Amino acid sequence: MANLPQTSAPIYEALERFRRNRVVPFDVPGHKHGRGNPELVELLGDRCVSIDVNSMKPLDNLCHPVSVIKEAEELAAEAFGAEHAFLMVGGTTSSVQSMILSCCKKDDKIILPRNVHRSVINAIVLCGAKPVYVNPEVDQKLGISLGMKLEAVERAIRENPDAVAVFVNNPTYYGICSNLKEIVKKAHEKEMKVLVDEAHGTHFYFGKALPVSAMEAGADMTSVSMHKSGGSLTQSSFLLTGKGMNAGYVRQIINLTQTTSGSYLLLSSLDISRRNLALRGEEAFERVINLAEYARTEINQIDNYYAFGRELVNGDSIYDFDPTKLSIHTLDIGLAGIEVYDILRDEYDIQIEFGDLGNVLAYLSIGDRKQEVERLVSALADLKRRYQKDKTGMLSQEYISPKVVMTPQESFYAEKESLPIRETKGRICNEFVMCYPPGIPILAPGEEVTDAIIDYILYAKEKGCSLTGPEDEHIERLNVLKR
Amino acid sequence: MEMWFSDRHTDGVKLSIRIEEQLFSAQSEFQRIDVLDSKEYGKILVVDGDLTLTEKDEFIYHEMITHVPFAVNPEIKDVLVMGGGDGGVVRELIKYESVRTIDVVEVDPLLVEVCRKYMPEIANSLTDERVTIFHEDGVKYIRSKADTYDLIIIDSPNPFGAGEGLFTKEFYGNCYNALHEDGIMINQNESPFYEEEAYQCQRMHKRILSTFPICKVYQAHLPSYPSGHWLFGFASKVYHPLNDLKKVEWKLLGVKTKYYEPRLHAGVFALPVYVEELLRDVE
Numbered sequence: 001m002a003n004l005p006q007t008s009a010p011i012y013e014a015l016e017r018f019r020r021n022r023v024v025p026f027d028v029p030g031h032k033h034g035r036g037n038p039e040l041v042e043l044l045g046d047r048c049v050s051i052d053v054n055s056m057k058p059l060d061n062l063c064h065p066v067s068v069i070k071e072a073e074e075l076a077a078e079a080f081g082a083e084h085a086f087l088m089v090g091g092t093t094s095s096v097q098s099m100i101l102s103c104c105k106k107d108d109k110i111i112l113p114r115n116v117h118r119s120v121i122n123a124i125v126l127c128g129a130k131p132v133y134v135n136p137e138v139d140q141k142l143g144i145s146l147g148m149k150l151e152a153v154e155r156a157i158r159e160n161p162d163a164v165a166v167f168v169n170n171p172t173y174y175g176i177c178s179n180l181k182e183i184v185k186k187a188h189e190k191e192m193k194v195l196v197d198e199a200h201g202t203h204f205y206f207g208k209a210l211p212v213s214a215m216e217a218g219a220d221m222t223s224v225s226m227h228k229s230g231g232s233l234t235q236s237s238f239l240l241t242g243k244g245m246n247a248g249y250v251r252q253i254i255n256l257t258q259t260t261s262g263s264y265l266l267l268s269s270l271d272i273s274r275r276n277l278a279l280r281g282e283e284a285f286e287r288v289i290n291l292a293e294y295a296r297t298e299i300n301q302i303d304n305y306y307a308f309g310r311e312l313v314n315g316d317s318i319y320d321f322d323p324t325k326l327s328i329h330t331l332d333i334g335l336a337g338i339e340v341y342d343i344l345r346d347e348y349d350i351q352i353e354f355g356d357l358g359n360v361l362a363y364l365s366i367g368d369r370k371q372e373v374e375r376l377v378s379a380l381a382d383l384k385r386r387y388q389k390d391k392t393g394m395l396s397q398e399y400i401s402p403k404v405v406m407t408p409q410e411s412f413y414a415e416k417e418s419l420p421i422r423e424t425k426g427r428i429c430n431e432f433v434m435c436y437p438p439g440i441p442i443l444a445p446g447e448e449v450t451d452a453i454i455d456y457i458l459y460a461k462e463k464g465c466s467l468t469g470p471e472d473e474h475i476e477r478l479n480v481l482k483r
Numbered sequence: 484m485e486m487w488f489s490d491r492h493t494d495g496v497k498l499s500i501r502i503e504e505q506l507f508s509a510q511s512e513f514q515r516i517d518v519l520d521s522k523e524y525g526k527i528l529v530v531d532g533d534l535t536l537t538e539k540d541e542f543i544y545h546e547m548i549t550h551v552p553f554a555v556n557p558e559i560k561d562v563l564v565m566g567g568g569d570g571g572v573v574r575e576l577i578k579y580e581s582v583r584t585i586d587v588v589e590v591d592p593l594l595v596e597v598c599r600k601y602m603p604e605i606a607n608s609l610t611d612e613r614v615t616i617f618h619e620d621g622v623k624y625i626r627s628k629a630d631t632y633d634l635i636i637i638d639s640p641n642p643f644g645a646g647e648g649l650f651t652k653e654f655y656g657n658c659y660n661a662l663h664e665d666g667i668m669i670n671q672n673e674s675p676f677y678e679e680e681a682y683q684c685q686r687m688h689k690r691i692l693s694t695f696p697i698c699k700v701y702q703a704h705l706p707s708y709p710s711g712h713w714l715f716g717f718a719s720k721v722y723h724p725l726n727d728l729k730k731v732e733w734k735l736l737g738v739k740t741k742y743y744e745p746r747l748h749a750g751v752f753a754l755p756v757y758v759e760e761l762l763r764d765v766e
Contacts, residue, residue: 374622382656
């Protein structure tokens with residue numbers, strides 16, 4: 001498919017040629033290779049600012065690629081086993097939104113688990129689709145949302161034969177995978193598209209002994225956060241499409257919202273990272289898996305922590321597990337995950353990915369070394385010695401089944417009023433509430449507020465979770481629909 | 484021919500020593516190790532380009548990091564040395580008959596080998612039958628130990644290299660846990676003089692202070708180290724370094740030294756005003 005070998009990096013090479021030619025810039029950006037902004041050069045370095053340039057013939061144009069960006073797309077498609085790959089500069093959020101907007105129009109139904117990233121429901125607000133939620137199973141001990149049971153997806157498909165797409169997380173933030181291959185089969189039988197959020201699954205395409213990737217499972221579109229496990233710069237991402245999609249139409253959809261000034265720092269980082277993974281991904285991710293397994297073994301030797309792994313696999317709601325994810329259940333030491341997360345940062349100078357009510361997640365990647373893992377394990381041991389307490393009264397995360405009263409779009413744009421959180425019971429919410437990270441909504445527009453939801457929000461706030469979404473930045477009031 | 488080795492003390496300050504000969508140079512799994520020979524300082528051990536010890540002034544460092552805790556608790560039996568693959572601390576430790584076991588955790592086997600070959604006067608101490616060397620990560624080693632040692636000496640050169648983990652709060656916490664109920668921990672605490680090291684010095688002090696009930700800083704004069712003014716930390720669960728000083732008992736042990744002496748003991752804990760202020764800022 002691609003004319004070039006995976007050892008080449010066409011965007012990076014074009015930038016190098018451009019730099020050597022010492023082209024005089026009478027175009028944007030106005031910092032002109034950094035000369036107009038010495039403080040920026042001091043911060044980012046000369047090399048970095050000298051390739052922060054605009055689209056031009058030798059460097060191609062992200063809105064309509066014909067040369068080096070097109071070649072980079074072809075190489076990426078080949079490396080990931082996709083029909084087409086799009087280089088994205090608005091984060092995986094923009095990839096996810098483009099997937100939804102490519103498949104759903106106003107009033108179309110989309111089947112999805114509730115533990116989706118906020119970007120999914122944001123896109124549904126934009127396009128006016130109707131979400132049909134499948135209850136993700138919840139592990140009662142750990143308090144985490146799992147994958148969708150196949151039977152539950154089949155039921156949703158049966159009950160909503162007019163749905164246009166099924167949306168799947170592969171994997172969830174915690175590394176849990178649904179039976180993607182079978183879901184694709186069932187959806188395709190009813191001519192529904194399968195859209196996959198692989199924000200946490202870039203490595204599935206390169207490592208051995210990892211869960212199946214979306215493209216391999218036959219999905220129609222997937223969003224791959226290259227900047228997470230793939231090593232590219234923050235905000236860069238890939239959108240991949242399969243055989244069933246019209247790439248030209250997807251490009252039009254992307255161009256509805258994507259910048260026309262795509263950053264070449266992001267684009268070249270995607271290009272170089274794709275090359276790195278294609279050439280060295282397998283061994284790199286084997287190292288990551290071994291490091292994560294080592295950390296799990298060491299952490300599980302400390303009483304009352306539980307670093308979970310493949311033993312959770314049950315053939316359905318946990319169809320597979322991503323062994324690079326290092327999640328640790330902390331409730332048995334009497335601390336919420338978010339409390340452990342805060343203590344690790346404030347007292348031990350260790351920043352981990354996130355903490356929820358019962359767990360923390362440490363993100364391991366191709367940049368990690370054993371000595372840092374030793375620090376993390378030792379810090380957990382010391383933290384337990386200092387802070388362990390009685391665990392009674394600790395809440396664990398529960399799945400609160402949303403009561404969808406109207407579409408997210410309808411409620412988002414409806415007339416609203418602001419009420420203190422305690423007084424919103426029974427009302428229809430018109431905004432999102434989520435803990436960040438992982439950024440999964442507790443409440444989405446169009447859903448009824450219940451006591452369970454109010455209690456959950458207030459408890460999460462008290463434990464120090466970072467709540468986002470509502471207009472009121474202190475999350476003391478919520479916007480609900482006027483009666 | 485003139486050959487000079489420059490040890491970078493800050494971005495703008497270097498200490499240069501004229502070198503007669505480079506005796507050894509290799510990259511181990513963990514770090515680059517060089518041994519140089521000079522007229523003024525004798526043999527010099529250089530790790531990752533930083534001067535680590537010289538034959539001329541190593542006695543000051545090793546005596547001060549070892550004898551201060553023994554003068555407070557002359558009964559010390561079980562000792563752990565973190566780092567210290569050069570054998571300098573162990574050479575001082577084996578002067579005490581009361582010492583029963585000396586565990587040395589030195590991650591890099593090549594460092595031990597090189598020191599034994601090129602600096603046998605220092606490193607031959609490691610062959611003493613009370614010594615066991617563990618070539619593993621110190622952060623990992625200490626994690627599984629509880630109520631095991633009377634004394635832990637943290638002899639790690641700098642907070643940015645292979646020994647970075649030995650300057651962390653989790654490490655100090657696990658050391659606390661590995662000590663008996665009257666245990667003492669000694670660490671090299673950097674120099675208070677140059678800005679970057681002074682900052683590290685504060686951070687270490689703050690972390691140890693939040694772990695041990697007693698935490699006092701003392702000083703020595705180390706000509707080859709940045710600024711020449713060096714600090715050590717004395718952290719302890721019960722013993723106070725001055726109130727519990729056992730001058731006479733220590734003297735009776737007859738330990739031979741060139742720098743340390745109980746008369747000096749009170750003096751080294753009397754810090755210059757600017758150092759006191761630096762430490763007080765984090766207390």
